[in-house]
Amino acid sequence: MPKNSKVTQREHSNEHVTESVADLLAHEEPVDYKRSVLNVTGEAWDKQKDGEEELDAENRPAWNSKLQYILAQIGYSVGLGNVWRFPYLCQKNGGGAYLVPYLVLLIIIGLPLFFLELAVGQRIRRGSIGVWNYICPRLGGIGYASCLVCFFVGLYYNVIIGWSIFYFFKSFQYPLPWSECPIARNGSLAVVEAECERSSATTYFWYREALDISNSISESGGLNWKMTLCLLVAWSLVGLAMIKGIQSSGKVMYFSSLFPYVVLVCFLVRGLLLRGAVDGIMHMFTPKLDKMLDPQVWREAATQVFFALGLGFGGVIAFSSYNKQDNNCHFDATLVSFINFFTSVLATLVVFAVLGFKANIMNEKCVVENAEKILGYLNTNVLSHDLIPPHVNFSHLTAKDYNEMYRVIMTVKEGHFKELGLDACLLEDELDKSVQGTGLAFIAFTEAMTHFPASPFWSVMFFLMLINLGLGSMIGTMSGITTPIIDTFKVRKEVFTVGCCIFAFVVGLIFVQRSGNYFVTMFDDYSATLPLTVVVILENIAVAWIYGTKKFMQELTEMLGFRPYQFYYYTWKYVSPICMAVLMTASIIQLGVSPPGYSAWIREEAAEKFLFYPTWAMAILISLIILASLPLPLVFVLRQFHLVSDGSNTLSVTYKKGRMMKDISNLEDNDETRFILSKVPSETPSPMPTHRSYLGPGSNSPMEMSSAPNGRYGSGYLMASTPESEL
DSSP: OOTTSHHHHHHHSSSOOOSOHHHHHHHSOOOOGGGSTTOOSOOOOOHHHHHHHHHHHHTOOOOSOHHHHHHHHHHHHSOHHHHHTHHHHHHHTTGGGGHHHHHHHIIIIIHHHHHHHHHHHHHHOSOHHHHHHHHOGGGTHHHHHHHHHHHHHHHHHHHHHHHHHHHHHHTSSSSOTTSSOOEEEETTEEEEOHHHHHSOHHHHIIIIIISOOOSSTTOOOOBOHHHHHHHHHHHHHHHHHHHTOHHHHHHHHHHHHHHHHHHHHHHHHHHHTSTTHHHHHHHHHOOOGGGGGOHHHHHHHHHHHHHHTTTTSSHHHHHHTTSOTTOOHHHHHHHHHHHHHHHHHHHHHHHHHHHHHHHHHHHHHHHHHHHHHHHHHHHTTSSOGGGSOTTOOGGGOOHHHHHHHHHHHHHHTTTTHHHHTOOOOOHHHHHTOOOOHHHIIIIIHHHHHTTSTTHHHHHHHHHHHHHHHHHHHHHHHHHHHHHHHHHHHOOOHHHHHHHHHHHHHHHGGGGSBTTHHHHHHHHHHHSSHHHHHHHHHHHHHIIIIIIIHHHHHHHHHHHHSSOOOHHHHHIIIIIHHHHHHHHHHHHHHHHHHSOOEEEEEETTTTEEEEEEOOHHHHHHHHHHHHHHHTHHHHHHHHHHTTSSOOOTTSOOOEEETTEEEOOOTTOOHHHHHHHHHOOSGGGSOOSSOTTOOOOOTTOOOGGGOTTOTTOOOOOOOOOOOOOGGGO
């Protein structure tokens, strides 16, 4: 070292060394040790490789605007579940009373964990694999588990988009093809298809025309070529949106994120003008306060919060990794979380306005059919005309008049009433028929739309909305796969994206065979719930307990320019992990209490029947859960027992734009002096914290890189203690 250097001058002076290591290092001119004699890693400096790393950091894609990014996060988090899952849970679990536990859990679980994922993605600027490898490498399996879960979810989620595409193209005709039962010809006789007559036109179209479904999961039945083509179109759309990166998918988000709101508002206005819409909305929001004390309601609310925001998938981290480091991700987390909640409530209003209209239609149909039965009994003298109230007019029979007549007949004919086969025709019974998922979108909603004026227009709008909601979520899900893989393994983006879509399409053929709907149900119920809960718990533990909540809060203060509320400190450290552990335990108990099964459509009976999964299907189900969770223990064991290099003895130092970053946070004052003046290498205290997680050879902690605005990982160097003779 030159004799006029600042360290040498201090060493030969009589002054006491009082500066901290941080002060001394800050005063020194930056030296690139890869190019100097102090590079003791034994790694030759590769100018070309070093330049590539620099370019990779500088050229990382970025969002064109803040609006584009917000729309992408909204498009990802607002999905099909907001339209067909939330309204069902709201109705099932106490109407308006369900909103209370949902909102409480959104605030204490959803918002803090969503903010956490946004923050780590933005700070480290890598996908889920890179983020968790650097925060806590022994828990690096989190990123790989997220990728696997994203793959499983993407497989069946795109099938639902394929179904929506099929219905979309079928909507361009009048009358709609599911408005009436088909006529089967038997010689000169024309008869209604028996399966349709015993169910309904929309149910028949869904199970027979669209899915051509088999009677059980064991009956494959071969491929459904119509749905195979639709699945190919769906994967082509996703591939085209992904292949040019976030600039392309970001532009897609302008349409795919905003269009569903246009459709929902149009449906709400149209729905409120329908007869009976108010009945549906009043029934929806009539609070059943006793439900708030039911633990099952809280469990289902927590699960819905968890999946509504897309926690654990890696898509949130991937999208935020393309942000600038000074972006206010706390504002983003709050905005997206509450827009998600608002969308769920808006969709609930729309769904139950339409279902209220449908319930009135079905109730009127019930009244007409049963009035005809009563007239028949009157004409055959089974019933006396004296039982009919004098004000009742059969040509204009109202539901109120029918209910009055029904009660009189039931009272008088108490002993033989069941033989008459009369139905009560109560509007509340129709409104209580809870439907969710495909049952809501492809049966209940399509049936309601057949009664709309200009029904093809509304059908086209509805299924185009479902396609857009699905594509927004699929782009985020695919980003949860492609971003971490491309960041980690440096594969070509275009080649990997195309290969991934082709592979997913081939594997996804299992969902477009005649028994494919049963596999969709299996994947939806079991491939993600438990593994993702474990993933998010470990994410929370990695940041709050291993990296350190105080340290993380300090990093956020530097990044955001203000200190986040103490509320986040306590939720990250205590509340969220406990709540998530309770949710995981409840999910495991639920799995044990309720034997896995599915609803099969039996063609001969024209009805659904609950069946248990056969042994081979149970093996697939268990394999899905194990495979999605396998990276977590596997990576932990490999790094815990040093089966892969952990590089934990390196000092993480990065030289970037004239500033040197270092990790010496746990040195005492006397240790700092020894660190500078130690003459014997063995006496030099390690500048790494004793609890410091593995950073890998040639790496540093990105969470401490306040000078790396473009998210470069940086290069790590070994720092040898320098003998006094060289000073």
